[in-house]
Amino acid sequence: MIENFKNIEYLKFGNERQKLAYSEIRRIRILEKLKEYNPILTGTIPIQIDLPESDLDIICHCKDHLDFSSFLQQEFSNHQSFKVYSTTQNEVVCTIAEFKSGKFQFEVFGQNIPTEQQNAxxxxxxxxxxxxxxxxxxxxxxxxxxxxxxxxxxxxxxxxxxxxxxxxxxxxxxxxxxxx
Structure with a gap:
């Protein structure tokens, strides 16, 4: 049983898809780049109920959506199919970046809520x-x-x-x- 989802080292010892995800996350250094936003990988891949088309969801705590959006643009716009946008979900503003890297679709999701308190x-x-x-x-x-x-x-x-x-x-x- 995984005790700490905040450290992705568990992926190295998981199924093949988790191992591939670990390698891609490390290769593009996404968690290091997002460090100040307290990123956590969430979704179906960490708990092994993913489908082949499942993406890698990374939630972040962003206090300023304009700054976060600019940061995402600066760090990840060189990736395939990059887009960044803001929306409102359940009356909470969210800034989302989507892009493809390696064999994975990434979704970086920011709210002004500490990551451990976010619904994802x-x-x-x-x-x-x-x-x-x-x-x-x-x-x-x-x-x-x-x-x-x-x-x-x-x-x-x-x-x-x-x-x-x-x-x-x-x-x-x-x-x-x-x-x-």
Missing amino acids: YRHMIIENQILMERGIRFKQEIIALKSTGIKTEPAFAKLLGLNGNPYIELLKLADKNSTQ
């Missing part, structure tokens, strides 16, 4: 915990649902029998587990 990180932590508790069969069922086009959180909600907004319901599970 919180979702990954609870999903990992559920996968550890439920075992390989549950994991295979999640991947099977995802391969039909269902997103990760809705796939978990479906298999867990959660009603309502799957993104919110998973966070409620995380909150419930943290108070026990």
Whole structure:
């Protein structure tokens, strides 16, 4: 079980896709470049429920979206299919850079929220915990649902029998587990 997702060394000992991700992340030095933004790799690759088209999601804590956007442009615009934009999700401003490097699509996601408090990180932590508790069969069922086009959180909600907004319901599970 992975104890610390903030250090990507676990990827070196994972499956082939994780090893490739580790090599690409190190090759382009993305975490070093983003260091001041407290980056964390999140999403499906760290918890081994990714599909071949899954991207590498890196969340960041950015306090100034204009500065962050300029920084992303300066550091990563030389990569294939680079774009940077800002949007609002759940009333929170987000700055996002997308680009391709090696065999991976990257998405760098910044909010003015500490990374460990961002939903992407919180979702990954609870999903990992559920996968550890439920075992390989549950994991295979999640991947099977995802391969039909269902997103990760809705796939978990479906298999867990959660009603309502799957993104919110998973966070409620995380909150419930943290108070026990």
